[in-house]
Amino acid sequence: MPVSTEVERETVERARRGDQQALxxxxxxxxxxxYRYVLSxxxxxxxxxxxxxxxxxxxxxxxxxxxxxxxxxxxxxxxIAHNHIMSYFRKAGSRGTRDILDEAxxxxxxxPATAVETRLTMEEVVRATRDLPEAQREVIALRFAVGLSVAxxxxxxxxxxxxxxxxxxxxxxxxxxxxxAKPGRLAAEV
Amino acid sequence: MRSRFHEHLNECLEALASGQxxxxxxxxxxPKEADRLEPLLRTALSIKGTLSVEPREEFRAAARxxxxxxxxxxxxxxxxxxxxxxxxKAARExxxxxxxxxxxxxxxxxxxxxxxxxxxxxxxxxxxxxxxAFLLFIGFGTFAxxxxxSALPGDWRYPVKRFTEDVRLTLAFSDAAERSVKxxxxxxxxxxxxxxxxxxxxxxxxLLDDLRGxxxxxxxxxxxxxxxxxxxxxxxxxxxxxxxxxxQVEPLVKPDAQENLVAARTASQETxxxxxxxxxxxxxxxxxxxxxxVPGVEVSESPEEEATEVPSVAVVPTxxxxxxxxxxxxxxxxxxxxxxxxxxxxxLPEEGTTGLSWDRVVIGRFSMVVPSEADxxxxxxLGFGSDDTAPAPNLLRITNAEDTAIIVINPxxxxxxxxxxxxxxxxxxxxxxxxxxxxxxxxxxxLEGFYAPYAAMVLFMVESITIEPPPTPTPxxxxxxxxxxxxxxxxxxxxxxxxxxxxxxxx
Numbered sequence: 001m002p003v004s005t006e007v008e009r010e011t012v013e014r015a016r017r018g019d020q021q022a023l024x025x026x027x028x029x030x031x032x033x034x035y036r037y038v039l040s041x042x043x044x045x046x047x048x049x050x051x052x053x054x055x056x057x058x059x060x061x062x063x064x065x066x067x068x069x070x071x072x073x074x075x076x077x078x079x080i081a082h083n084h085i086m087s088y089f090r091k092a093g094s095r096g097t098r099d100i101l102d103e104a105x106x107x108x109x110x111x112p113a114t115a116v117e118t119r120l121t122m123e124e125v126v127r128a129t130r131d132l133p134e135a136q137r138e139v140i141a142l143r144f145a146v147g148l149s150v151a152x153x154x155x156x157x158x159x160x161x162x163x164x165x166x167x168x169x170x171x172x173x174x175x176x177x178x179x180x181a182k183p184g185r186l187a188a189e190v
Numbered sequence: 191m192r193s194r195f196h197e198h199l200n201e202c203l204e205a206l207a208s209g210q211x212x213x214x215x216x217x218x219x220x221p222k223e224a225d226r227l228e229p230l231l232r233t234a235l236s237i238k239g240t241l242s243v244e245p246r247e248e249f250r251a252a253a254r255x256x257x258x259x260x261x262x263x264x265x266x267x268x269x270x271x272x273x274x275x276x277x278x279k280a281a282r283e284x285x286x287x288x289x290x291x292x293x294x295x296x297x298x299x300x301x302x303x304x305x306x307x308x309x310x311x312x313x314x315x316x317x318x319x320x321x322x323a324f325l326l327f328i329g330f331g332t333f334a335x336x337x338x339x340s341a342l343p344g345d346w347r348y349p350v351k352r353f354t355e356d357v358r359l360t361l362a363f364s365d366a367a368e369r370s371v372k373x374x375x376x377x378x379x380x381x382x383x384x385x386x387x388x389x390x391x392x393x394x395x396x397l398l399d400d401l402r403g404x405x406x407x408x409x410x411x412x413x414x415x416x417x418x419x420x421x422x423x424x425x426x427x428x429x430x431x432x433x434x435x436x437x438q439v440e441p442l443v444k445p446d447a448q449e450n451l452v453a454a455r456t457a458s459q460e461t462x463x464x465x466x467x468x469x470x471x472x473x474x475x476x477x478x479x480x481x482x483x484v485p486g487v488e489v490s491e492s493p494e495e496e497a498t499e500v501p502s503v504a505v506v507p508t509x510x511x512x513x514x515x516x517x518x519x520x521x522x523x524x525x526x527x528x529x530x531x532x533x534x535x536x537x538l539p540e541e542g543t544t545g546l547s548w549d550r551v552v553i554g555r556f557s558m559v560v561p562s563e564a565d566x567x568x569x570x571x572l573g574f575g576s577d578d579t580a581p582a583p584n585l586l587r588i589t590n591a592e593d594t595a596i597i598v599i600n601p602x603x604x605x606x607x608x609x610x611x612x613x614x615x616x617x618x619x620x621x622x623x624x625x626x627x628x629x630x631x632x633x634x635x636x637l638e639g640f641y642a643p644y645a646a647m648v649l650f651m652v653e654s655i656t657i658e659p660p661p662t663p664t665p666x667x668x669x670x671x672x673x674x675x676x677x678x679x680x681x682x683x684x685x686x687x688x689x690x691x692x693x694x695x696x697x
Contacts, residue, residue, distance in 0.1 A: 020258060027257050035245040049249045056257050087410055090460055120240045135592040144234065145241035147207070150200060163591040165196040166566040169230075172199070176233040 003029060012073045016064055023063075027056060030074075033146045034081055040145035041085050041137070043126035051088060055081045075155035078142060082156055120179060128178040129171075136171035139164055196564060198223060202231055207238075342382055342389075343397050366418075369411050373424060376404035380432050387439040395447035398436075402454040405429060409461040412468050426465035432458040529554040529582035531569075535562070546647060553582045555658035556601035558651055566591035597621075597648060604629075604655040608648055622652045 003011075008029075014022035034055055039048040058080050066076055129137050135157070142153045143164075150168070154161045202216035213231055217224040245253075341347040355375055362368040379401040386393055408425050411417075436455045443451045534550040548559040551569070561567040570587040586599040596609040606622040622631045631652060 024254070024258050027254060031250060031253070032244055036241055036243060039243060040241050045246070049245065049253070052245070053253050053256065056253075060257075090409055090457075090464075091406060120236050122240055122243065125237055125240045133592045133594070140237065141241075143203075144238040149204070159591065160563070160568060162196075162563045163566060163568060165200045166564060167591050168203075169196045169199055170566065172230045172234050172237075175237060176229050179233060179236075180229070 008073060012063070012066065016066060023060070026059075026073075030077060031056075034077070036145040037078065037081055037141050038085065039122075040126065040129070040141045042088070043122070047088075051084065055084050058084060071155055072152065074148065075152045078146065078148065078152075078156045082138065124179060125175075128175050131178060132171055132174055135159075136167050136174070139167040140171050140175070143168060195223060195226065199227060199230060202227060203234055206231065206235065342386055342391070343394065344391070366421075369408075369417075369421060372404065372407050372411065373421070373428065376401065376408055376428060376432070379404050380428070380435055383439055384435055387442050390442070393439060393443045393447065395444065395450035398443070398447055398450035398454040401432065402450070402457045405432065405454070405457045405461050409457070409464055412461075412464055417468065422465055422468050426462055429458045429462035429465060433462065530579045531582040531586075532579040533569075551586065553586070553601045555660065556604070557654075557656045557658075558599065558604075559654040560588055560651060561647060570596075595644060597651070599651075599655075604652075604657060606648075606652050606655075608644075610644070621648055622655070 011022045011025050015026055031052070035048060035052045038051045038055070039045065042048050042051065055077075059077055062080065066073065071079070129140055132140070138157055139153060142148045142156055143150070148156065150161050150164050154164045157164070159167075198220050202211070202220075205211035205216060206213065211219075213228070213235075216231065217228055220227060341351045355378070359368065359371050359375070362371045379397065383393055383397060383401065386397075408429070412422065412425065433455055436451060436458065440451060531551060531553045534552070536547060536549065546565045547562045549562045550557060550559050560569065567588055567590050570589055582601070584600075586601055588597045588599075589595065594610065598607045598609070599605070604622055606620075608619045608621050610619065620630075620632065622629065632649070
């Protein structure tokens with residue numbers, strides 16, 4: 001649920017002081033977005049759920065120091081998420097990640113029937129994004145799964161806004177070529 | 191212009207996301223770009239729709255309960271007054287892990303001499319456990335501790351050795367100290383593996399997993415800021431050495447531990463790749479950009495050493511690009527103003543120049559073209575003012591958006607070095623370098639063999655370099671003609687001095 005910047009700032013400040021209701025509010029606001037980000041990166045519901053929980057626990061351990069950082073809370077939180085996912089991929093690289101996209105993904109969409117008819121599947125998107133360079137993958141996840149602005153995405157990744165726009169353009173163009181074999185789907189989407 | 195298209199694409203995406211415009215509105219606003227915009231916007235919208243999933247309700251509820259429950263406990267600890275809260279929490283966890291390890295040893299042979307009550311007491315509160323650990327460390331365990339340093343897995347003293355390591359890690363009070371201890375621990379695991387191999391002992395999965403864990407911990411620390419380049423280099427060297435040792439000891443690895451070996455080698459390779467990249471970035475940090483050597487790093491072949499010295503000969507390509515000549519020695523120094531770097535945006539058309547758009551960089555008498563930000567390249571660490579000028583750096587550093595390539599140019603003499611992360615390895619390549627009175631450039635085939643996608647681009651940059659001669663005082667009329675100075679440098683039309691060595695990748 002979107003909240004104003006002022007409300008969020010005030011809630012984060014209370015959370016820093018240990019207010020559990022404020023922490024719960026932050027959790028409720030951000031859980032779906034963190035989950036979408038993680039799922040779009042790992043492509044597996046079970047691992048996405050585990051990693052999402054880990055990220056919030058990490059946030060708990062770090063939130064008392066947030067005030068000192070000159071960065072909006074959302075960018076700060078997704079930087080934690082980004083670092084955690086990078087760490088996960090490093091560890092998972094040696095043992096192999098699960099590559100099965102659960103039925104739960106499709107079931108969780110608002111309109112599964114429409115999804116089958118007109119939308120790309122999550123599996124198609126995740127597989128296609130795996131062919132992108134890492135930086136482009138991150139931009140796709142943060143811009144389209146999370147819905148961060150270009151400025152926020154730049155803050156999470158430590159890049160300039162111009163670079164993020166360039167990466168976004170390259171990524172979308174590449175995905176259009178990779179996924180473009182189904183023009184009917186793409187055309188029907190809009 | 192490509193950059194305008196990025197902007198228009200992004201503007202449309204933002205407008206569509208906020209509901210301010212429809213797809214048709216966007217296409218109508220940019221009719222000349224509509225054909226290019228439409229498929230990209232449709233793709234982006236489709237991806238966005240696909241990624242708009244919600245977590246399962248049962249997960250959401252259960253995870254929320256766990257989060258709220260843990261938040262009170264964690265914050266109570268984190269907000270404790272006294273030392274830095276994050277330190278208190280981390281140190282406490284490390285201590286308890288160490289204590290748990292000792293409890294986990296249980297009534298095994300090596301712990302029998304200790305009173306059972308002492309072991310059981312570790313389940314008590316922190317202060318008691320800490321005191322007990324120190325008693326064990328200092329008192330009862332003195333013999334075992336002092337003689338356990340050379341213990342190998344399977345030795346009776348080995349658990350003591352590991353326990354003392356945990357205590358050492360627990361007592362590392364600063365981040366830097368903790369990093370140093372972790373490096374030592376990774377070296378110790380590797381040393382144990384080497385020693386077991388020398389003694390012909392089979393190597394089990396547990397030891398390999400421990401090595402992998404220590405290596406992974408080092409890799410995680412590389413994400414932290416403020417790392418000393420020397421330490422990063424140490425991690426890179428260690429990780430590479432690990433992989434070599436693991437390859438050598440493979441015949442002695444137990445059959446059921448082959449997967450552990452693969453995992454340990456992968457961790458070593460990944461850590462090396464990451465450390466090498468962080469190391470290169472540290473080398474070219476602002477500190478080195480000002481001509482200071484990075485502590486603990488040998489930089490004999492790296493460009494920052496060049497940056498500390500003004501070359502004795504100024505390289506001055508002629509208009510034909512076929513010759514350079516030493517600059518005349520002025521009779522009196524000519525003061526030059528503080529150099530600035532300025533950018534002329536879009537100085538070259540896209541066509542015919544590897545499909546990129548180009549900006550021209552001018553630093554004092556130095557000039558070259560660089561790929562533009564619109565194509566994902568940027569000059570590092572510069573804060574331009576509104577007039578596109580900034581104080582000139584000693585080294586011009588250009589990186590791509592993916593952070594996989596760094597091109598470093600010395601604007602004093604045009605020496606160019608290219609650092610490229612590729613296939614898990616970080617390699618460096620001299621593209622142009624002055625040596626004495628000669629100047630060498632790599633040729634296209636040599637570069638293409640390694641980095642085909644970027645080779646033409648980097649060569650185009652290098653070939654655009656010009657360095658104007660320094661201002662000279664009014665020459666004193668002389669009746670005797672001055673002969674040309676010896677050692678005039680030459681550059682072949684294709685960028686190679688005939689018979690001169692082609693630049694090759696450094697090992």
